[in-house]
Amino acid sequence: MKKIQANIVVIDDQEDILFAAKMLLKKHFETIITLNNPKDSIKVLSENKIDVVLLDMNYRIGYEDGKEGIYFLKEILLLSPATKVVLMTAFGHVETAVEALKLGAFDYILKPWDNSKLVEVVKKGVTQSRKEVKSTVSQSVNNFFIGQSNAIVKAYDLAQKVAKTDANILILGENGTGKYVLAHYIHQQSNRKDQAFIHVDLGSLNENIFESELFGYAKGAFTDAKNDTAGRFELAENGTIFLDEIGNVPLTLQAKLLQAIQTKTITRLGEAKPRKLNVRIIAATNLDLKTEVQHKNFREDLFYRLNTMQITLPSLRERSDDLVDLANFLLEKLSAKYDKYNLLFDEKALAQIKKHAWFGNIREMENRIERAVILCENESITVADLDLESIEVFETEKDEIQLSDIEKISIEKVLQKHQFNISKSAEELGLSRAALYRRMEKYQIKND
Incomplete structure (x- = not known):
């Protein structure tokens, strides 16, 4: 039987599940990548064209609500819109899987799965992914700058000028104006285009996991820290990190972010030695940061660190x-x-x-x-x-x-x-x- 030329990623924290999935799928598809931590998918997706991701919905003992699966579903679709995500869940969590379908998941499979059903779903996902890849925004990013209005032409021209530099960039604009698309475009036009582009939605990060998500953690740093884990900054090494919704970072956490940007180092939770960084920073917000600085809601020194170059995206109005x-x-x-x-x-x-x-x-x-x-x-x-x-x-x-x-x-x-x-x-x-x-x-x- 001839294998389909496709890249499939399987993400689950149980090694027996990963082994079983790989043994089954490698008979039908050329490349199977297995991951036991969903955070690693960000780097894999940044460096490879992935057709289908099989994603488990729960990863920590005692947390069976599927929220982690939903979170990483959104991250995967943002990073690679043409990739089809198939969720893996137990029978008792079907409602959560159905909710995920509304958010963009391609399909879901119940554990334990039926082998023929799983292969069929993945094949359909590959077909649909190939069909969409030509029209995916991330593949034709500059198409969103269609138009000749002065404001969009000015933003587009400025993006082209600063793309080849390593200057920090602050993108301003209302929700839905294309800040993520512009950030991705700048990365694609930069000298770092062959490295990772890591998107972080700061508005969705809980304060309790802010440091571990951005800076990583050492094994044993807290109860569920079973392995040494790189944070988003490390995943973006030699590439670009896009700090979306930067205006929503609480004042208490802004100092930690400022230190990382100033010193170009991060320190994982549970470690004492800082790690050097080579990362280009693009930040974005729909807030007026100058006003936030005046109201003491945003640090002035952090604002100026981020605002080396400022690009404002116009509203459709x-x-x-x-x-x-x-x-x-x-x-x-x-x-x-x-x-x-x-x-x-x-x-x-x-x-x-x-x-x-x-x-x-x-x-x-x-x-x-x-x-x-x-x-x-x-x-x-x-x-x-x-x-x-x-x-x-x-x-x-x-x-x-x-x-x-x-x-x-x-x-x-x-x-x-x-x-x-x-x-x-x-x-x-x-x-x-x-x-x-x-x-x-x-x-x-x-x-x-």
């Missing part, structure tokens, strides 16, 4: 002339994903795209267009398919209503539509849950 071109690009990409070709927006749909506020920016636009591609029943995308509650920002006099008022109205309408379900509302708005909570606090929106 500042790119009205680019909306149609960007929407058509996303439509082409998503049509290919779902094998629906020759789709076009009808005139009313294009008019609504031009008028909509797009407070979730590109993320919201992609979400709405993907929904439309799935629902449309012919070759024309209609207003109903898009399901946009349009607020005609560009036809409103600035003196009558401020953009902040429009944003508040838009958020309130979506929250009411979903009966204040934060997950569903955030998805429709193209925001993260944390970003939606921040806006609700900012505008004092409450579920009365």
Whole structure:
């Protein structure tokens, strides 16, 4: 039997599971990589094109809620969107696996698995991964800079100029404007392009694991520290580390981050000797860090360490002339994903795209267009398919209503539509849950 030329990664903390999976899959696929720690997948995915990842959902004794599996599912999809993730779980945790499917997992397999079923699912994953790789954002990153508006051209030109340097970069912009995409583009254009690009969502890191995740730990440093483990900074050695949501780092932890950046060293938990680093740092936030510094929420010395070069990504409200071109690009990409070709927006749909506020920016636009591609029943995308509650920002006099008022109205309408379900509302708005909570606090929106 001829093997399929594909790279498969299996991640589980039980050696017998890894052995059994490898013995089965190596009969059908060319390369099988086994890992007992999901953190190691970040480096593997950075250095290799992986078709399918088989990912267990639980890794620590006493923690059976699947949260670790969900966390690393998101990390894998961010780092390699074309990679298909198949979850491995016990019968009692099917609900968690089903929830993960909504977040982008390709499929799930119950333990103990049926051999033929497992091979079939992995084969389907490989086929789907190959189909999507051409349209994956990480493979054609500069396509998100479609348009000729002054703001996006300025950001794109500046990114090209600083890419070849090792200067620290701070990317500013609202949620959904493409900060991750820009950071990845800069890495791809740099002299470090053949090394790892490590993404860290600082907004999702609990304070208790902040140090161990970023700086690593020695065996025995705490109860579950069974092995010496490198942190994200070490995984990015000779490459680039992208510190996303840098504005959300608590003040108490900013000093530790500053020390690592200043000294270009890290010290693992449980060790005394610092380790030297050769890492390019790109940070991003949707907050106004100068204001945060003034309010004593962000260290001024850390701000200046990160802000050697600053690039601001414009919101879609500042790119009205680019909306149609960007929407058509996303439509082409998503049509290919779902094998629906020759789709076009009808005139009313294009008019609504031009008028909509797009407070979730590109993320919201992609979400709405993907929904439309799935629902449309012919070759024309209609207003109903898009399901946009349009607020005609560009036809409103600035003196009558401020953009902040429009944003508040838009958020309130979506929250009411979903009966204040934060997950569903955030998805429709193209925001993260944390970003939606921040806006609700900012505008004092409450579920009365």
